[in-house]
Amino acid sequence: xxxxxxxxxxxxxxxxxxxxxxxxxxxxxxxxxxxxxxxxxxxxxxxxxxxxxxxxxxxxxxxxxxxxxxxxxxxxxxxxxxxxxxxxxxxxxxxxxxxxxxxxxxxxxxxxxxxxxxxxxxxxxxxxxxxxxxxxxxxxxxxxxxxxxxxxxxxxxxxxxxxxxxxxxxxxxxxxxxxxxxxxxxxxxxxxxxxxxxxxxxxxxxxxxxxxxxxxxxxxxxxxxxxxxxxxxxxxxxxxxxxxxxxxxxxxxxxxxxxxxxxxxxxxxxxxx
Numbered sequence: 001x002x003x004x005x006x007x008x009x010x011x012x013x014x015x016x017x018x019x020x021x022x023x024x025x026x027x028x029x030x031x032x033x034x035x036x037x038x039x040x041x042x043x044x045x046x047x048x049x050x051x052x053x054x055x056x057x058x059x060x061x062x063x064x065x066x067x068x069x070x071x072x073x074x075x076x077x078x079x080x081x082x083x084x085x086x087x088x089x090x091x092x093x094x095x096x097x098x099x100x101x102x103x104x105x106x107x108x109x110x111x112x113x114x115x116x117x118x119x120x121x122x123x124x125x126x127x128x129x130x131x132x133x134x135x136x137x138x139x140x141x142x143x144x145x146x147x148x149x150x151x152x153x154x155x156x157x158x159x160x161x162x163x164x165x166x167x168x169x170x171x172x173x174x175x176x177x178x179x180x181x182x183x184x185x186x187x188x189x190x191x192x193x194x195x196x197x198x199x200x201x202x203x204x205x206x207x208x209x210x211x212x213x214x215x216x217x218x219x220x221x222x223x224x225x226x227x228x229x230x231x232x233x234x235x236x237x238x239x240x241x242x243x244x245x246x247x248x249x250x251x252x253x254x255x256x257x258x259x260x261x262x263x264x265x266x267x268x269x270x271x272x273x
Contacts, residue, residue: 014115022057065107
């Protein structure tokens with residue numbers, strides 16, 4: 001709870017290394033690897049005289065635990081953005097930290113904010129639930145990135161901040177904006193067809209990758225695509241043939257454009273790779 005007493009705006013990063021996102025429909029939420037958009041920013045409100053907080057999205061709506069089932073016949077209930085006429089405990093979350101690193105958010109129902117994984121419709125969804133299996137225990141753990149801190153005016157004189165920080169003053173506190181952490185490498189990817197060729201109908205997707213090794217990237221792409229054994233390829237711009245990546249990723253976190261194909265595919269490989 002202590003981190004939230006000083007945090008004005010935060011990002012919540014799930015066990016999937018994805019951020020809690022307020023959707024543009026101003027109602028639903030999900031998780032995504034892109035951490036630099038405004039939709040990842042949640043304003044912290046501390047409920048006076050309590051150990052619970054509210055989290056307000058960039059649209060001015062509150063992260064709310066509902067009693068609506070996410071899927072009929074399955075555990076887990078929907079988490080939405082809402083703006084009720086009168087705030088109640090459904091928009092309140094109790095932060096609980098056991099290890100000083102990760103935080104669990106307990107709803108008024110005694111359940112926890114959960115970042116789901118797996119096949120659609122579970123993939124990237126957010127519910128509140130009580131983990132019933134060991135494999136899902138980590139799904140309710142969140143890492144907090146503090147984007148702005150709140151400093152009480154009485155302490156402001158003794159608070160040292162870097163000149164790169166921005167400060168805005170309002171009411172009884174000063175808000176200090178912190179620079180964002182490195183967001184890793186931006187990767188655009190498409191999924192090739194069964195013959196290992198580019199599919200013109202495939203929608204290009206993207207992710208932020210924080211690792212440095214090709215094996216790490218393959219594992220992350222397998223999680224994203226559901227393809228258990230895949231090959232990561234670059235594209236020769238001259239003939240658009242595929243070049244399987246062998247050892248290293250480009251240096252300096254350079255943006256990548258790749259094609260993902262099953263390893264069993266008959267690749268149309270550029271002989272000059």
